[in-house]
Amino acid sequence: MLLPLLEFQTVSYTYPGASHPAIQNLSLAIFAEQKIVILGHNGCGKSTLLLLADGLYRCSSGVISWKEEPLRYHAPILNQWRQRIGLAFQDPEQQLVAATVAEDISYGLCNSSLSRAEVAQRLHQTLHDFSLQDLADRPLHHLSLGQKRRVALAGVMALQPELLLLDEPTAYLDRLQTHHLLAELDRIHASGTTIVMATHDLDLAYAWADWVIVLHEGQLVLSEPAQQVFAQVDVLNQLQLGMPTLLECWNALPATWRDRHSPPKTISELRSYWLNHLPR
Numbered sequence: 385m386l387l388p389l390l391e392f393q394t395v396s397y398t399y400p401g402a403s404h405p406a407i408q409n410l411s412l413a414i415f416a417e418q419k420i421v422i423l424g425h426n427g428c429g430k431s432t433l434l435l436l437a438d439g440l441y442r443c444s445s446g447v448i449s450w451k452e453e454p455l456r457y458h459a460p461i462l463n464q465w466r467q468r469i470g471l472a473f474q475d476p477e478q479q480l481v482a483a484t485v486a487e488d489i490s491y492g493l494c495n496s497s498l499s500r501a502e503v504a505q506r507l508h509q510t511l512h513d514f515s516l517q518d519l520a521d522r523p524l525h526h527l528s529l530g531q532k533r534r535v536a537l538a539g540v541m542a543l544q545p546e547l548l549l550l551d552e553p554t555a556y557l558d559r560l561q562t563h564h565l566l567a568e569l570d571r572i573h574a575s576g577t578t579i580v581m582a583t584h585d586l587d588l589a590y591a592w593a594d595w596v597i598v599l600h601e602g603q604l605v606l607s608e609p610a611q612q613v614f615a616q617v618d619v620l621n622q623l624q625l626g627m628p629t630l631l632e633c634w635n636a637l638p639a640t641w642r643d644r645h646s647p648p649k650t651i652s653e654l655r656s657y658w659l660n661h662l663p664r
């Protein structure tokens with residue numbers, strides 16, 4: 385049987401002083417090699433879940449495990465945990481700590497158990513992988529938000545985590561920057577990293593994910609293959625999440641035309657369906 389990489393078993397978390405738990409009795413499993421989206425309205429607990437998964441918050445009850453090994457909250461174990469699981473915060477300013485791009489990427493590497501030669505090699509490779517060579521010596525405060533995001537992601541990936549957690553990675557990016565980021569994520573995924581992305585962007589989730597976890601008010605509603613989740617129109621409407629634009633266009637076609645066809649994942653799939661099936 386396939387083992388989950390990361391597992392939550394009846395995990396709850398309440399912020400100090402809060403009257404309600406932000407995460408409540410949540411159980412879920414993350415399997416290797418998937419592109420997973422955590423979907424839900426603002427305030428439903430997505431960021432809290434990622435912070436728990438990275439061991440930055442300690443759950444109030446329940447167990448979080450990596451390959452069936454429960455997380456223990458001791459410094460050396462947490463260090464090792466965070467080398468396997470990398471978290472890119474929603475706000476890159478929270479992540480970036482050094483003066484220049486190269487120094488920032490080196491920072492995490494120097495805090496791991498790598499030799500100086502390995503740190504230099506990883507830095508060189510990471511600058512290359514993220515096309516940051518020309519920005520290596522640039523002060524971080526001279527970068528655009530999109531560039532800061534890229535540097536923050538590069539810093540996380542330099543540690544070669546098995547699981548990458550991304551909190552709203554496309555927030556504040558324009559279309560072109562989003563396109564570049566998704567291409568970067570495809571490259572990271574193709575090189576063997578499992579990715580979990582928290583977002584409230586339904587269109588992004590539909591276009592990118594192969595597995596979708598739906599949260600509502602700190603509780604798990606669905607954890608299923610993406611196609612299955614987006615077929616549950618009633619559940620999505622009940623949660624007021626709505627439908628991805630592409631699916632709404634698809635569902636607006638007469639049912640007899642859609643018969644025996646699975647919904648398109650991209651605009652070009654929809655276009656080629658139209659070209660083949662619309663009466664001329």
Ligand SMILES: Nc1ncnc2c1ncn2[C@@H]1O[C@H](COP(=O)(O)OP(=O)(O)O)[C@@H](O)[C@H]1O
Pocket residue numbers: 399400402406424425426427428429430431432433
């Ligand atoms: N630092 C905090 N202190 C107290 N409550 C918080 C804090 N951060 C988030 N919350 C609350 O926890 C709940 C979940 O928040 P969050 O995980 O940020 O949701 P999301 O990322 O889905 O928008 C919300 O009700 C939010 O108000």
Ligand SMILES: [Mg+2]
Pocket residue numbers: 427430431432474551552
């Ligand atoms: Mg959030």
